[in-house]
Amino acid sequence: MVFVALAVASGVYILLFYQDIVMRAGAPNTPDLIFGIIMVLLILEATRRATGWVLVIIAGAFLLYNFLGPYIPGLLGHKGYSIGRVISQMYLTTEGIFGVPLGVSANYIFLFIFLTSMLERLGMGDFxxxxxxxxxxxFTGGPAKTAVLASGFMGSLNGSAVANVVGTGTFTIPLMKRNGYKPHFAGAVEACASSGGQLMPPIMGAAAFIIAEFLSIPYIEVVVAAIIPAALYYLCVLFGVHFEACRLGLTGLPKSELPSARKVLKEGWYFLVPLGVLVFFLAVLQYTPIRSGFYAIISMFIVSFATRESRISWERFRDGAIMAARNTITVALACAAAGLVIGSINLTGAGLKISSVIVAASGGTLWLALLLTALVALIMGMGLPTTAAYIVAGTMAAPALIDMGVLPLAAHLFVFYFAIISAITPPVALAAYAAAGIAKDEPMKIGITACKIGLAAFIVPFLFAGQPALIGVGDGWHIAWSTFTALIGVMALAGGCIGFVVRKALWWERTLLICGALLSLHPVVITDTIGLGMIVVALASNIMTGKKPVGKTGSEQFGSVGATGTKTVVDFSAG
Structure with missing residues (x-):
């Protein structure tokens, strides 16, 4: 309660004395410094409680960097700043705590978290x-494909890979294990699908709003640019689970054990209305995210009265609002702590220095600069929320890529993608650790398998950074051809990684599939042609000499035999 009082006092102080603060800008007095120090310390402590020590250590290191500049040799050294100058930068300007990330969190992110939290409280997750x-x-390997589709939907809405794994994985991972998938593969599928949800339009978690704000572009431009890469990622995962199911001889579930799509839509169609309203106002009318989100929330309240079961009561509204507030805590504090990092970078000029280091270390070679940037984003993402990882890595590394000729949107999406897939990248793969507890297998094994299944996510960003056709930039023919060859490429990539298409692939077939996939993913006619030729040769060999395995029936491979010898089958037709 003492911390609550101090936090409120530090905020109210600015509200009450903002005119005096503006008049003496650059010359903070004693109360300014006292309340500023309190605010900084409270943010660090709150961030520790919400996200752990990693982001606190990073923010603390950058704060110390403001003072230790004179003692640092070389390019990263600077003249050093007084505590008054540092606190003024962090607390009394819009380049520190109250900067772009926290502003986006307050204006946009909370609005969409409230919308998705209310929908989840009404039962959208089950729908x-x-x-x-x-x-x-x-379909073949149906439970795994269900996990990919459901987790992709939910990941786009809630924007948290770990929360998504825990939420949907509790159901989908045991389902996949009963279907015949190995525990580590089931956990990897859920980790991949949950992590990639933030790549999936229309909401894309939280960081997409910050990308739009950083670049001063409409949010819908970020959404449109993300469509093709997101589709490639999820198709790669889907092909991976399909080929694994074929390799194990698994088939889909009998129709009698599945819910009716018509019945499900009839009972829950109103859940799709707010999302349709959101897309309509964002894409068609091109309203601002705030206004579009407002209309989506209004439509949600209206359509909730479609049935007695879905009607919003006071208890549901209260629980949904509390859930939204709790879900916002991690994002808001990550944005506030990231503001300390951005404030320090702006004050000391570290951003330009780090960009220069990246350019110098790469020798002016773009692919090497991209690789270094990817490593920075992956390392930052280990233990950090996606939003914070993107903000920190993007602030330091994206300017270097832009200076080397990469389109600004492509540069920020590049960092964004690697910040997201850090959740499945060992050794610290948070989504894999979350899935390990449910799958009851080793986190490292799940993380390595997840990287294999979602390999497209590690490749596609390099491609659209160099040739932005895959983010919708260029003429229609070039975009269509690049998309087509990339689709063939992710299919071949999945087959090569799993080692199975129609039958077990020979070593040279796997080599041709993987190499051909990499070439066909690169949106250049010559590489596309060579890559497609290699894929055709590998597929022809595999198909002509292979035989499809005889799969078990859905009930046989899905049911589990208990101690009494009685088969247990989950019946989805009952809802």
């Missing part, structure tokens, strides 16, 4: 899960 099961359950 999406049943809809995914109805659409995908009957």
């Amino acid at each position: 999406l899960l049943r809809l995914a099961m109805a659409l995908m359950g009957r």
